[in-house]
Amino acid sequence: MRRRAAVVLGLALFAVLTGAMLALSPAVAATPTPTTPAVDAEVTPSGTESPAPAGEQGIRVRVLNAGADVAGVDITVILDGEEVESGESLDSGFLELPVTEPGAYTVTIDPETLPDGLTAQRESIELAVQLGGFRPAIFPLTGGDDAGAGAGGPNRFLQLSAQGLRFGLITALAAIGLSVIFGTTGLTNFAHGELVTFGAFSGLVLNVGLGIPLLVAAPIAVVVSGLFGLLNDLALWQPLRRRGTGLVAMMIVSIGLAIVLRYSFLFFFGGQVQPYDDYQAQAGLDLGPITLRPADLVSMALATVVLLLVSVALLRTRLGKATRAVADNPALAAATGINVDAVIRVVWVAGAALAGLAGILLSLAQGGSQFEMGFQILLLVFAAVTLGGLGTAFGALFGSLVVGIFIEVSTVWVPAELKNVGALAILIIILLVRPQGILGRAERVG
Amino acid sequence: MDTLGSIFGNGARAFIGLDTIIYALAAIGLNVQFGYAGLLNFGQAAFLAIGAYGVGISIAYLGLPLGIGVLVGIVGSAVLALLLGIPTLRLRADYLAIATIAAAEIVRLLARSGTFREYTGGSAGIGGFSQDFYALSPISEGTYGFGPWRYDERFTWIFLVGWTLVILSSVLVFLLMRSPWGRVLKGIREDEDAVRSLGKNVYAYKMQALVIGGVIGCLGGMVFALGRSSVQPDNYGTALTFFVYTVLLLGGAARVMGPVIGAAVFWLVLSVTDTALREAIDAGLPLGLSTSQVGQVRFILVGAALMALMVFRPQGIFGDKRELAINAR
Numbered sequence: 172m173r174r175r176a177a178v179v180l181g182l183a184l185f186a187v188l189t190g191a192m193l194a195l196s197p198a199v200a201a202t203p204t205p206t207t208p209a210v211d212a213e214v215t216p217s218g219t220e221s222p223a224p225a226g227e228q229g230i231r232v233r234v235l236n237a238g239a240d241v242a243g244v245d246i247t248v249i250l251d252g253e254e255v256e257s258g259e260s261l262d263s264g265f266l267e268l269p270v271t272e273p274g275a276y277t278v279t280i281d282p283e284t285l286p287d288g289l290t291a292q293r294e295s296i297e298l299a300v301q302l303g304g305f306r307p308a309i310f311p312l313t314g315g316d317d318a319g320a321g322a323g324g325p326n327r328f329l330q331l332s333a334q335g336l337r338f339g340l341i342t343a344l345a346a347i348g349l350s351v352i353f354g355t356t357g358l359t360n361f362a363h364g365e366l367v368t369f370g371a372f373s374g375l376v377l378n379v380g381l382g383i384p385l386l387v388a389a390p391i392a393v394v395v396s397g398l399f400g401l402l403n404d405l406a407l408w409q410p411l412r413r414r415g416t417g418l419v420a421m422m423i424v425s426i427g428l429a430i431v432l433r434y435s436f437l438f439f440f441g442g443q444v445q446p447y448d449d450y451q452a453q454a455g456l457d458l459g460p461i462t463l464r465p466a467d468l469v470s471m472a473l474a475t476v477v478l479l480l481v482s483v484a485l486l487r488t489r490l491g492k493a494t495r496a497v498a499d500n501p502a503l504a505a506a507t508g509i510n511v512d513a514v515i516r517v518v519w520v521a522g523a524a525l526a527g528l529a530g531i532l533l534s535l536a537q538g539g540s541q542f543e544m545g546f547q548i549l550l551l552v553f554a555a556v557t558l559g560g561l562g563t564a565f566g567a568l569f570g571s572l573v574v575g576i577f578i579e580v581s582t583v584w585v586p587a588e589l590k591n592v593g594a595l596a597i598l599i600i601i602l603l604v605r606p607q608g609i610l611g612r613a614e615r616v617g
Numbered sequence: 618m619d620t621l622g623s624i625f626g627n628g629a630r631a632f633i634g635l636d637t638i639i640y641a642l643a644a645i646g647l648n649v650q651f652g653y654a655g656l657l658n659f660g661q662a663a664f665l666a667i668g669a670y671g672v673g674i675s676i677a678y679l680g681l682p683l684g685i686g687v688l689v690g691i692v693g694s695a696v697l698a699l700l701l702g703i704p705t706l707r708l709r710a711d712y713l714a715i716a717t718i719a720a721a722e723i724v725r726l727l728a729r730s731g732t733f734r735e736y737t738g739g740s741a742g743i744g745g746f747s748q749d750f751y752a753l754s755p756i757s758e759g760t761y762g763f764g765p766w767r768y769d770e771r772f773t774w775i776f777l778v779g780w781t782l783v784i785l786s787s788v789l790v791f792l793l794m795r796s797p798w799g800r801v802l803k804g805i806r807e808d809e810d811a812v813r814s815l816g817k818n819v820y821a822y823k824m825q826a827l828v829i830g831g832v833i834g835c836l837g838g839m840v841f842a843l844g845r846s847s848v849q850p851d852n853y854g855t856a857l858t859f860f861v862y863t864v865l866l867l868g869g870a871a872r873v874m875g876p877v878i879g880a881a882v883f884w885l886v887l888s889v890t891d892t893a894l895r896e897a898i899d900a901g902l903p904l905g906l907s908t909s910q911v912g913q914v915r916f917i918l919v920g921a922a923l924m925a926l927m928v929f930r931p932q933g934i935f936g937d938k939r940e941l942a943i944n945a946r
Contacts, residue, residue: 359711411928419657419710423866424927426859430920438913550722553715561712588730595719595726602716603704 229269230278230298231305234260235538236289236312240454244310245281250274259284267305275299278308285312297443307446309538326460331579333461337536339575340474342552343568344529345545347481348400348522350556350567354498355511355518357418358408361425363526363552364545365432366403370396370527371540372440378447385449393527400523403428404516429546436542444539470532477528478568481521485564494518498563551578551591554598560607620900624892626765631888633766635844637880638779639665642837643857644865644876645786650830651862652870653794654823655806657714660701660721661861664831666853667693668838670728670737673848676746678736683749687839694835697724698828706823718855729850742849750775750843775844782840783877786833791873793829802826803871856916863923869936878935887915 230248234241242262248255248270255276256268270276279295289312296308349363373395377388407428411421455462485491496504497514505511526545533548534540555574559566574594581593631637643661650656671690675681681689705716727733729740737743754774761773768776793799804812805819813819842848860883868879894911897904906914926933 359714416928420927420931422657422711422714423862424924426862427920427923427925427927430856430859430923431917432920434913434916434920438910438917550719554719557712557715586730586732589726589732592723592726595723598719599704599716602708602712606708606712 228273228300229256229267229305230276230300230308231265231267232258232260232278232308232310233265234280234285234291234310234312236286241286241289241312243284245284247279247281249277249279265307270300273300280310293444297441307448309446311538328580328583329460330462331582332576333463335576335579336572337463337467337471337575338579339555339572340471340478341529341532341536342548342555342575343478343571344474344525344532345548346552346555346559346567346571347478347564348518348525349552350559350561351494351498351518351564352522353556353561354563355494355501355515356408356412357421358425359418359422361422361549362403362429362432363522364547364549365429365436366396366400366523366526367530367533367545367548368433368436368540368542369399369523369545370530371534371544372436372530373399373527374447374531374534375440375445375540378449379445382448385447389528389531392531393524396527396530397520397524399527400519400521401516403523404519408519409512409515433542433546440540440542442542444537444541446539447534450535466535470535474528474532477525481525482565482568490514490517495564550598551594554594557598557606558601620896624889624896627892628885628889629765631884632881633776633780634884635772635775635779635840637884638776638783639837639841639844640861640864640883641783641877641880642779642786642840643834643861644868644880645783645790646830646832646834646837647861647865648830648870648872648876649790649793649826649833652865652872652875653799653802653806654826654830655710656706656823656827656830657710658717658827658830659714659855659858660717660724661830661834662853662855662857663697663701663717663721663724664694664834665838665841665857666721666724666728666850667697668835669842669848669853670743670838671835672839672842673743673746674736676749677743683753686746690835690839691832694831694838695828698831699824702824702827706820706827718858721853721855721858725850725853728853737850738848740850742847744847747843747846775840779840779844782836786836787873787877789833794873798822798825806871859923860919863919863926866923866926866931866933869933872933872935872937875933875935879933882934887919890918891915 232246234244234246240260240262242260244260245257246260246266246268247257248268250270251274255270258266258268260266260280275297276299277295277297280291282291282294285291291310291312293310296310298306298308300306345363345367348366349360352358352360352363370392373392374385374388377383377391378385381388383391407424408421411424416424450464450466453464453466455464456468483491485495493504493509493514494517496507496509497511501511504514530540530545533544537544551574552571555570556567557570558573559568559570574597577597578590578594582590585593643665646664647658647661650658650661668690671693672683672686675686675689676683701717701720705713705720708716728737730737731739733739751771751774754770756770756774756777758770760767760769762768794803801812801817801822804817805822809819812822838853841852864879864883865876866879867883868875868877891911894904894906894914895908898906898908898911
């Protein structure tokens with residue numbers, strides 16, 4: 172009975188703390204009638220390059236295709252169903268559309284005026300404009316035969332490979348956590364995507380809600396994500412492990428948790444795509460055959476460094492070796508004096524922190540955070556982890572890069588909307604021919 | 618009293634309504650796979666989608682009669698089960714879950730893609746194929762039923778057909794699980810290797826369970842399509858599968874009536890909370906909610922219920938803990 176009480180207490184604690192974190196959100200959520208209308212005129216969103224003159228506020232709009240501005244797209248700003256402002260997108264930088272009063276605006280683009288073959292990822296963006304501040308509204312475009320910066324041929328191939336590498340590095344951050352958690356606890360965590368979303372929204376609360384520059388907000392958000400992972404383990408998974416709950420039952424619990432978290436994000440933050448205030452305005456850098464934004468380059472470098480650090484930590488440190496020992500055989504690891512529970516706790520913190528970082532970088536890459544973003548990449552992360560070998564850290568890294576590049580490059584031959592289908596099909600085929608993954612070791616069962 | 622009346626009325630209608638029929642059929646199918654055979658099929662939504670699209674495309678695009686459309690859906694879901702089963706049934710339970718959820722997403726992404734819009738209607742789906750079905754109705758125009766359950770002749774027809782299918786499927790499952798075939802299936806769930814050592818072809822049994830469960834699920838998809846007179850791809854996402862799991866675990870897996878009771882209770886609870894919250898907002902109670910958030914609260918409740926069920930009562934309302942510990946690896 173005490174264990175049951177502990178589980179109840181854990182779940183309640185978990186709910187309360189999740190709620191407390193999410194309660195910070197009203198500043199961000201652009202509900203039709205913001206509960207906290209911007210009061211502080213001095214808090215101009217940081218990162219908008221030139222602070223707007225006092226008393227003027229509005230929306231900065233860009234239409235981007237692979238990092239390059241697309242001109243001549245009709246843009247309309249709507250307040251309470253009425254058009255208040257309109258214009259055409261520029262070929263360099265932001266189109267500034269001032270509005271007379273703060274409020275919740277909707278910015279739409281006219282898909283008819285897009286260049287041939289391109290489609291908008293979204294045709295409207297909802298924004299809460301604050302007094303004296305300009306909010307960015309970015310419309311990324313996709314598709315078309317000239318999606319890359321180059322006109323086609325090898326350049327397009329390189330451009331897509333670079334984008335794929337970016338996506339692969341980001342998913343690798345999420346995949347390592349998923350894989351090592353699976354390795355050490357046997358849990359197939361369907362709520363891992365929500366850890367990614369959690370990181371992105373933590374960054375959003377700090378950056379947009381509290382006005383902290385993203386470079387400061389991101390590390391804090393990663394730490395908060397790590398704490399959230401610790402909370403996950405302490406409040407839910409550790410009690411369940413102690414009760415001896417089966418792995419399938421735990422997997423279904425993680426599905427329930429994923430649903431609770433995902434719709435809590437929707438509940439508190441709304442369904443719209445919400446960009447960070449910083450680094451949305453960057454033009455692509457021309458790097459020979461490929462074009463990437465500085466933020467992309469920094470993201471990729473950061474992800475690479477973090478992944479290298481994690482690899483070194485796993486290979487060289489005592490804790491890393493203990494982690495791999497637990498992943499290999501928990502009972503044997505415990506017998507050699509490794510504190511299995513402590514290792515699992517560290518794995519949860521580190522895995523959730525990495526997932527949180529992935530969320531922030533993904534939000535930067537996709538032009539905003541959205542409540543389903545983690546869930547949307549979850550199956551791709553599963554594909555990556557399975558491809559590399561479930562339960563192994565380096566397999567996850569390898570699998571993510573392959574899946575990321577494969578997805579982007581496949582758009583040379585298949586429509587962009589079907590690019591994930593190929594990755595999921597690979598997942599099934601790998602499970603068929605080599606279920607232990609490419610880097611995994613075949614296991615004797617029974 | 619008016620408020621209470623509408624809460625009660627909506628709840629009573631939801632208890633045996635169209636959604637209950639759809640989810641009951643989907644969960645009966647899943648029960649054969651997960652409850653009796655221990656197969657973690659996380660792609661049940663795909664079977665419903667095949668049923669729905671089988672009818673929709675056959676009638677709206679190919680111009681075939683309703684009977685052929687139903688046949689196309691059934692054959693299509695059996696083929697999907699074979700395609701899904703051949704590679705995945707030899708896998709461990711958790712791998713099977715990932716493979717089936719991926720397959721279901723492939724089906725949905727293909728259905729909603731612009732590439733096949735000509736056949737599937739893209740993300741908007743297909744409509745206008747249900748005239749044949751309603752033309753078959755022997756029920757003359759008018760209102761039928763009593764109390765809160767007063768339906769027009771169209772709804773009465775789909776309601777009768779749907780519940781007939783639920784009852785027939787339940788009887789089928791009841792008879793199957795009393796047979797030697799059903800006992801072997803339960804044996805596979807408990808200990809696959811033991812059954813194999815008795816000379817049974819475990820793979821074939823699992824495949825048969827997957828096909829039967831898939832076909833029953835596809836009937837649910839057909840009721841979904843005909844009852845709403847439309848097919849929309851995003852109705853067949855992973856959320857549908859997860860809801861069907863909640864329904865099954867609520868009622869009790871490996872119980873003949875579990876899925877039916879689970880579906881009825883599931884929709885009763887959702888409807889009552891939904892109506893109550895909306896009425897409270899209309900009445901101006903300070904809940905800090907907007908009406909658009911009510912639907913989100915409903916999802917949060919479902920997720921929390923799924924977690925709590927799995928932690929505290931994995932056998933569901935009517936399940937037997939000895940029958941099913943859900944500890945299969």
